[in-house]
Every structure is written in structure tokens, then in C-alpha cells.
Amino acid sequence: MPTQTPACATPDSRTPTVPADxxxxxxxxxxxxxxxxxxxxxxxxxxxxxxxxxxxxxxxxxxxxxxxxxxxxxxxxxxxxxxxxxxxxxxxxxxxxxxxxxxxxxxxxxxxxxxxxxxxxxxxxxxxxxxxxxxxxxxxxxxxxxxxxxxxxAPQRVALPEAAALEDHHLHYAVRDTARFAGKRVVVAGGGDSALDWALALRKTAARVTLLHRREGFRAADGTVAEMRAAVAAGEMDFVVGMLGALKTEGGSLAGVDIRTREDTISLPADELVALYGLxxxxxxxxxxxxxxxxxxxxxxxxxxxxxxxxxxxxxxxxxxxxxxxxxxxxxxxxxxxxxxxxxxxxxxxxxxxxxxxxxxxxxxxxxxx
Ligand SMILES: Cc1cc2nc3c(=O)[nH]c(=O)nc-3n(C[C@H](O)[C@H](O)[C@H](O)COP(=O)(O)OP(=O)(O)OC[C@H]3O[C@@H](n4cnc5c(N)ncnc54)[C@H](O)[C@@H]3O)c2cc1C
The missing domain is CATH 3.50.50.60 (FAD/NAD(P)-binding domain)
Structure with missing residues (x-):
């Protein structure tokens, strides 16, 4: 729903003096x-x-x-x-x-x-x-x-030391402009409807999308989970079970993420991180x-x-x-x-x-x- 601005901010008869703004x-x-x-x-x-x-x-x-x-x-x-x-x-x-x-x-x-x-x-x-x-x-x-x-x-934030400096540049808690992810390597972290929906949507224009969730099960609609698994099976995106371990930066930009899986830690190159852990x-x-x-x-x-x-x-x-x-x-x-x-x-x-x-x-x- 768009932000609405009042059509009229004019003082009424009970208003002696009110600044115009x-x-x-x-x-x-x-x-x-x-x-x-x-x-x-x-x-x-x-x-x-x-x-x-x-x-x-x-x-x-x-x-x-x-x-x-x-x-x-x-x-x-x-x-x-x-x-x-x-x-x-x-x-x-x-x-x-x-x-x-x-x-x-x-x-x-x-x-x-x-x-x-x-x-x-x-x-x-x-x-x-x-x-x-x-x-x-x-x-x-x-x-x-x-x-x-x-x-x-407020969004639940990524609790890693590098996160604050990347916020709004390469670390996002909402997707407001899909165009900025076009051609990028994007990691979408989270296991709810928003994470799955955005991972599926961004895969169409991003260079590669990796969905990252701490376990195999999701808190999302069954149909969305099925769609995501089909997209992974078709090679259109990746899914990794694990947790963010570190964010790697180069010159103030995101260069990649370290993911802690049950077995070891894997490094994944990434340009943008979308963390959708809920509110x-x-x-x-x-x-x-x-x-x-x-x-x-x-x-x-x-x-x-x-x-x-x-x-x-x-x-x-x-x-x-x-x-x-x-x-x-x-x-x-x-x-x-x-x-x-x-x-x-x-x-x-x-x-x-x-x-x-x-x-x-x-x-x-x-x-x-x-
Ligand atoms: C899973 C779940 C199931 C539930 N099921 C039921 C049920 O079956 N029946 C029932 O009666 N209740 C249920 N509840 C409880 C019910 O949702 C709440 O009682 C109800 O939402 C309270 O309404 P509210 O308008 O007071 O607050 P909220 O719904 O919390 O809305 C508050 C709004 O204020 C905004 N806000 C806060 N601070 C500011 C600020 N400083 N400036 C501007 N905006 C601000 C927030 O963004 C938010 O949109 C359930 C709750 C949960 C979590």
C-alpha cells in the first residue's frame, strides 16, 4: 500500500496559528x-x-x-x-x-x-x-x-561484526528494488515465505541465487517450498543448509560469505546478501x-x-x-x-x-x- 500524504493540512476554525508544514x-x-x-x-x-x-x-x-x-x-x-x-x-x-x-x-x-x-x-x-x-x-x-x-x-539483524557497515549497501533486510540484484550473485538467508518468495523471484534476473537456511524444513507455504525444490532440481538456483559464519568484504563491498554447515565451513562468493529472518x-x-x-x-x-x-x-x-x-x-x-x-x-x-x-x-x- 503506498504511503499517503494528507490532501489537506490547512488549519481549521479551531486553529489560530499553525505552521504550514x-x-x-x-x-x-x-x-x-x-x-x-x-x-x-x-x-x-x-x-x-x-x-x-x-x-x-x-x-x-x-x-x-x-x-x-x-x-x-x-x-x-x-x-x-x-x-x-x-x-x-x-x-x-x-x-x-x-x-x-x-x-x-x-x-x-x-x-x-x-x-x-x-x-x-x-x-x-x-x-x-x-x-x-x-x-x-x-x-x-x-x-x-x-x-x-x-x-x-524491525527486521531481525545479522549478528556478525561486518554486518552493520554493509547494511543497505550489500546487506538487505527487505527487497525494495529488484533491479539492483540483476546480474549479481545473491545469497538469500531465511526459511519463511519471504525468503523463499524472494529467492524464487530473484533467480530470474540474478547471476546466481543461493538460498541459505539452517535446516531442511521451512516455515513457508507448501506450494512455495515445492516450487523452490523444483527450481533447485532444475539447476536454476542453489539451496544450502547451514548458518552464516562470516561476511567477507573487499573495499567496502561484499565479496562472499562463509557458511557453517554441519560438516565444515564453505566459502561462497557473493555480491549481495538478503537476510529475511523475520521481524x-x-x-x-x-x-x-x-x-x-x-x-x-x-x-x-x-x-x-x-x-x-x-x-x-x-x-x-x-x-x-x-x-x-x-x-x-x-x-x-x-x-x-x-x-x-x-x-x-x-x-x-x-x-x-x-x-x-x-x-x-x-x-x-x-x-x-x-
Ligand atoms: C501467531 C499469533 C496468533 C494470534 N491469534 C490471535 C487470535 O486468534 N485472536 C486474537 O484476538 N488475537 C490473536 N493474536 C494477538 C493479536 O494479533 C494482537 O492482540 C493484535 O495484533 C494487537 O493489535 P494492535 O493493533 O494492538 O497491535 P499490532 O498488531 O502489534 O500493531 C501495532 C502496529 O503499530 C506499529 N508501531 C509500533 N510502534 C510504532 C511507532 N513508534 N510508530 C509507528 N508505528 C508503530 C507497528 O508497526 C504495528 O503495525 C495473535 C498473535 C499472534 C502473534
Missing amino acids: VIRTDVLIVGAGPVGLFAAFQAGVLGLKCELIDVLDRAGGQCTELYPEKPIYDIPAVPGCLAQDLVDRLLEQCAPFAFPMHFNERANGLAEVPPEPHGTAGHEHPHRLLVTTDTGKRFDVAAVLICAGAGAF VSEPGPIAQWDLDMRAGRIMVDTTTYETSRRGIFAAGDIAFYPNKQKLILSGFHEAALALRRAYHYAFPEKALVHVHTSNNATLKEKLTHA
């Missing part, structure tokens, strides 16, 4: 996993404007990254669906509100927005927060809802936001799902309270209540009147004809 909205949702996506829908239902950011290049969180083809049976009124189908349905559900989603953006910094010097007499200055991302985007918001799951996903989650910069945390998770008040800081809420796996369950349905409930409280930060002078979606003609129209 700052995106102003009611709520920033950090994390477009299942809980963040449902939160976007809820924000729309409540009449809040929101934007979502995710450090990954697509929505779905754990469902998409870790188990897209696993069935889920415990979503209310959905007797069973694949994890990716659930994400697709959540995307469809929040689509009528057309909230911008910013991918490849990691929430980094958080600051309180200083009060306006010329506030209106008799009106309390609205509480605003400024969130910055690793690419420099800035969001001026009334509330932040953190749906960051287990933290920001690990890291607490990331949110851990520095001065929030009350317990074992890497954010403590919340279970009446509002507000954290220890005003205007900052947490829902889903990242939220912690006694008896918290890491289940999608728990996250849905937490996000719904968090946004009801967030409404008061966005509209301090308005009361939130509860109306069922079916009794709100405008909303009904929007959701029916989406």
Missing part, C-alpha cells in the same frame, strides 16, 4: 494494526478527525506481518476469518472516513504545544500535543492514541515519552484508557492494566472508550451525546453508500 488534526493514531484501524473507524463515528501512522509500509500489524493466513475465531459476529481478511475488512470499515494513513513513519518525539500568546479571554487554552516522526513529519493534535502493539517492528518488535521511542510503563507496556486508567499523561491514550497490546488480555477484541473496546474521552480534548466546550450510528442520518448515509 504541520498537520493539524484531532487525534493521531500511532500504529495501524487491527486496533489502530478500528480506532480510526470509531473516531469517524464520533465526529473526530484523525490521521494514522505506522512504521511499516502497510496496515495490519501482527495480523499481516506474523500470521496473515491463520484463521481467527474470536472476533464477535465473525465465526472465522483469516487474519489478513480481518485487516482487509477493518480497512474497508474505516474507508468511508478517508483518514490519511502515513506509512514508513515512526512516531519519535512528543512535546506539549505551548499556549497561544493571544488566547481568547474567558476560554481555557485547549491542550495540544506535537508528535514528530523519524522522517520529520509533525502532527499538532488534541490527543494521541497509541496502538503500537508490541512496539515498532522483532522493539519498544522504540515511545518508551522515552515519560509515560508510566510496566515491562515495556503503557499503564492506562481503565475508565478512559488514558495514560499517565493528559491527552495520551493507549489501546491494544501496548496497553497494560490488571487482567489485561492481549486479544483483538479487548483492543477494540479500549480504543472505543479512549476516543470518547479524547473527544473532550478536541472539543472541550461540547458534550459528547451518545447516538447509535443507525440513528445518525449523516453517518448512516456515509456508511451505507461507502
